[in-house]
Amino acid sequence: NSKMEKKIVLITGASSGIGEGCARKFAMNGYRLILNGRNVEKLVAVKQELEEKYHADVFLLPFDVRDRQAARMALDSLPAGWKEIDILINNAGLVIGVDKEHEGNLDEWDVVIDTDVKALLAMTRFVVPGMVERGRGHVINMGSIAGDYAYPGGSVYCACKAAVKALSDGLRIDLVDTPVRVTNIKPGLVETNFSVVRFRGDKEAADNVYKGIRPLDGDDIAEVVYFAAAVPGHIQIAEVLVMPTNQATGTITYKQK
Numbered sequence: 001n002s003k004m005e006k007k008i009v010l011i012t013g014a015s016s017g018i019g020e021g022c023a024r025k026f027a028m029n030g031y032r033l034i035l036n037g038r039n040v041e042k043l044v045a046v047k048q049e050l051e052e053k054y055h056a057d058v059f060l061l062p063f064d065v066r067d068r069q070a071a072r073m074a075l076d077s078l079p080a081g082w083k084e085i086d087i088l089i090n091n092a093g094l095v096i097g098v099d100k101e102h103e104g105n106l107d108e109w110d111v112v113i114d115t116d117v118k119a120l121l122a123m124t125r126f127v128v129p130g131m132v133e134r135g136r137g138h139v140i141n142m143g144s145i146a147g148d149y150a151y152p153g154g155s156v157y158c159a160c161k162a163a164v165k166a167l168s169d170g171l172r173i174d175l176v177d178t179p180v181r182v183t184n185i186k187p188g189l190v191e192t193n194f195s196v197v198r199f200r201g202d203k204e205a206a207d208n209v210y211k212g213i214r215p216l217d218g219d220d221i222a223e224v225v226y227f228a229a230a231v232p233g234h235i236q237i238a239e240v241l242v243m244p245t246n247q248a249t250g251t252i253t254y255k256q257k
């Protein structure tokens with residue numbers, strides 16, 4: 001039946017921002033969705049919207065991606081019919097603060113590194129063997145322009161996104177003799193809750209980042225993600241750098257004090 005033919009996409013960090021945009025875009029296009037996030041209330045709201053608007057088939061898989069045990073258990077708990085993930089969108093990510101490398105809080109940076117790098121790696125480690133076995137699949141990592149250029153106040157975050165680039169390139173190499181594709185999406189300025197978290201809840205400081213330009217939003221990035229997923233299987237969009245028309249490079253400067 002047609003339900004069995006529909007592709008399944010798992011999106012981490014799907015309760016807001018780029019992840020939510022991707023959920024909407026793939027729902028619109030008839031994919032079945034496994035949505036991960038920590039905030040169950042927000043995930044339920046996204047599920048409801050997608051069911052109402054697009055009659056989407058949505059399965060919620062709430063867990064903290066940093067918790068490897070929880071990730072393993074959640075994936076194992078997927079019911080029959082939901083286990084064969086076609087697309088893994090490693091989207092969950094964050095940064096806390098704009099501190100200098102020699103002044104920041106190591107505990108906060110653990111959270112950032114654990115989420116942006118180690119959780120992405122764990123999800124890949126758990127999901128990709130099934131893709132290889134089935135002979136189909138696609139891993140789409142949310143990198144960043146920050147992985148191409150370090151900028152003031154971005155040291156650890158930029159390092160994480162450089163790691164995402166290396167993990168994407170490495171995985172693409174490791175999968176070269178399989179039909180599984182690997183894509184690294186590298187957004188520039190995108191206005192989401194990301195910036196609010198970066199500035200530890202200071203909405204004004206977050207808004208300031210986008211002053212005078214029209215930033216991208218989660219739906220804009222979802223267009224690019226979807227494009228990479230939708231092209232024929234012999235085409236591998238290895239990476240995409242995507243930014244607002246009025247942004248030119250990654251050397252964004254944040255006031256640090």
Ligand code: 8X3
Nearest residue numbers: 144145146187188189
């Ligand atoms: C976040 C985008 O421009 O702050 O990945 O590096 S930026």
